[in-house]
Amino acid sequence: MAGLVYPRALLKISGEAFAGFRTGEGSGIDFSVLERLTDELKAVAATGAQLGLVVGGGNILRGTTASQQGMDRVSADYMGMLATVINALALQDTLEKKGLDTRVMSAIRMEELAEPYIRRRAVRHLEKGRIVIFAGGTGNPYFSTDTAAVLRALEIEAKVLMKATNVDGIYTADPKRDSKAKFLPELSVQQALVKGYAVMDANAFGLCKENKLPIVVFNINHPGATARVLAGERVGTIVQ
Numbered sequence: 001m002a003g004l005v006y007p008r009a010l011l012k013i014s015g016e017a018f019a020g021f022r023t024g025e026g027s028g029i030d031f032s033v034l035e036r037l038t039d040e041l042k043a044v045a046a047t048g049a050q051l052g053l054v055v056g057g058g059n060i061l062r063g064t065t066a067s068q069q070g071m072d073r074v075s076a077d078y079m080g081m082l083a084t085v086i087n088a089l090a091l092q093d094t095l096e097k098k099g100l101d102t103r104v105m106s107a108i109r110m111e112e113l114a115e116p117y118i119r120r121r122a123v124r125h126l127e128k129g130r131i132v133i134f135a136g137g138t139g140n141p142y143f144s145t146d147t148a149a150v151l152r153a154l155e156i157e158a159k160v161l162m163k164a165t166n167v168d169g170i171y172t173a174d175p176k177r178d179s180k181a182k183f184l185p186e187l188s189v190q191q192a193l194v195k196g197y198a199v200m201d202a203n204a205f206g207l208c209k210e211n212k213l214p215i216v217v218f219n220i221n222h223p224g225a226t227a228r229v230l231a232g233e234r235v236g237t238i239v240q
Contacts (some may be wrong), residue, residue: 003047005232008050008126010153011166012146013037015040015058017220018087027059034094040226041131042098049230050126052156053133054139055091057083065143068156077141081108084145088135089113103128107139107148119155126156146204154211161213162229163199164220169237170197189215199239214240 017037020030044051063080075201088104095102103125104114114135125132134223137148142187153161170192171182187195189209193202198206199217216229218236229235 004047004049004230006049006158006230008052008158009160009162009230010052010054010123010149010156011162011164011226012149013056013082013091013220014145015060015062015087015144017054017059017164017166018055018090019059022059028061029090031090031094034090036097037220038091038094038100040220040223041095042088042100043224044226044230045100045129045131047227047230048129049227050078050129051131052122052126052152053088053091053131054145054152055084055087055135056085056145057081057085059083060086072143074141074221077137078108081136081139083146083232084137085110085114085135088133090219102133103127103130104120104135105134107136122152123156132156144201144204145202147207149202150204150207150213153213154207158213159210160229161215161223162226163217164214164226165199165217166219166221168219169217170199170239184237185234186240189239192239208239 018029019027020033030039055078060083061079063077066076092102092104105117105122106114107117109116120134134152137145170184171181175181189205193205216236218225223226225235
């Protein structure tokens with residue numbers, strides 16, 4: 001792990017990223033996107049970095065959306081957690097076909113599919129060079145997968161939380177809609193909260209601020225970007 005500024009990291013991948021160019025809830029999994037994503041993760045593994053992943057489930061079902069349409073919020077959130085398990089299993093299968101040792105750990109017990117999340121076991125997997133995919137969010141309703149990502153990052157003592165997006169970092173506005181949007185290479189957690197940059201929810205930002213966990217928001221579609229973040233290169237936006 002020589003030359004790595006962040007020898008252990010957690011990468012948050014949204015459910016939308018699994019859908020590729022398909023848009024909207026229920027858009028499913030684009031397996032060509034998984035191929036590109038796992039190529040990126042294979043390059044990270046080659047650096048010797050210890051990597052944990054938290055996956056969202058918005059490409060299948062988002063609990064908050066389902067509850068807004070009349071479903072009981074707790075039931076809707078549990079369905080959203082199950083969606084993250086589907087994404088985690090798809091990601092695991094693609095990674096293992098490329099020769100990477102992988103474990104899925106779920107906050108909701110389902111031993112036939114995934115290991116139950118146990119912190120010490122997760123750390124041991126990382127120490128053995130395995131990529132650990134954390135599924136099922138926090139295991140509790142009312143908490144987002146962003147909050148789950150921060151929680152897992154803190155529990156495994158990751159040195160950085162990386163938020164994978166389809167843009168180059170944080171902008172003052174949506175760069176795809178506003179040509180005058182300015183790129184922000186660095187900002188504080190407080191600034192992100194006050195300005196309302198919707199990269200992560202307030203709970204997640206608050207946990208990062210309290211525990212001094214840096215966040216790097218970057219475009220995972222650039223080949224090698226993840227490994228460059230771990231090496232300490234200025235990629236995307238750093239929030240700390």
